[in-house]
Amino acid sequence: MIELLLKKDVPKLGKTGSYVKVKPGYARNYLIPQGLGVIATTENIRLVEIAKKRMLQQEALEKEQLKDVAKDLQKAACNIEVKANEDDTLFGSVTYDLIAAEYNKLGFNCVKADNLKLEDPDVYPIKSLGIFPIEITLHEDVVAKSKVWVVKEQESGE
Structure with missing residues (x-):
């Protein structure tokens, strides 16, 4: 099993920023090439956290506009x-x-x-x-x- 950090929401697997353990083939052949996840390193964790904050800010702005x-x-x-x-x-x-x-x-x-x-x-x-x-x-x-x-x-x- 490989521990990945999700960069985007993946149905039936997890939300952005969550750690998941998946089989190596699933990570290597689908999640990583599609840009849905990255190997959980300290640098990748930092980058995903920054992206997650940006996404939450954008979502809050869109929510206000929709109100x-x-x-x-x-x-x-x-x-x-x-x-x-x-x-x-x-x-x-x-x-x-x-x-x-x-x-x-x-x-x-x-x-x-x-x-x-x-x-x-x-x-x-x-x-x-x-x-x-x-x-x-x-x-x-x-x-x-x-x-x-x-x-x-x-x-x-x-």
Whole structure:
């Protein structure tokens, strides 16, 4: 077994800066060539600690920026116009991809479909008109609550 110091997070192995013991072939053929780990020497430990501090500072800065975006998201409302029949039943449905695309049109490029979750999961996908509260996870510690307004598309003949 070889003791390595991880330079980056490796799923199912460890986080940046942690010491791991791995088989020599795994270290030599994958972790070291991919830049994921280095042999645990005092110099490498010092360099990884410096990189880890830099990464934590960068993450803290990004988190603060995302908190500002979350405040703006809570003020914003996403309006989605859809075709519906006389009974206000949608032709099709509103999915997370469509909601994310609408938020992106509003200038919130950090909103991704994978980070959306309706507060009432039983209504997904949305198949009716109405107002739907939604949670947008921007970071594991930053969650914004907003609303999606599903409204009937106005016909051009009116």
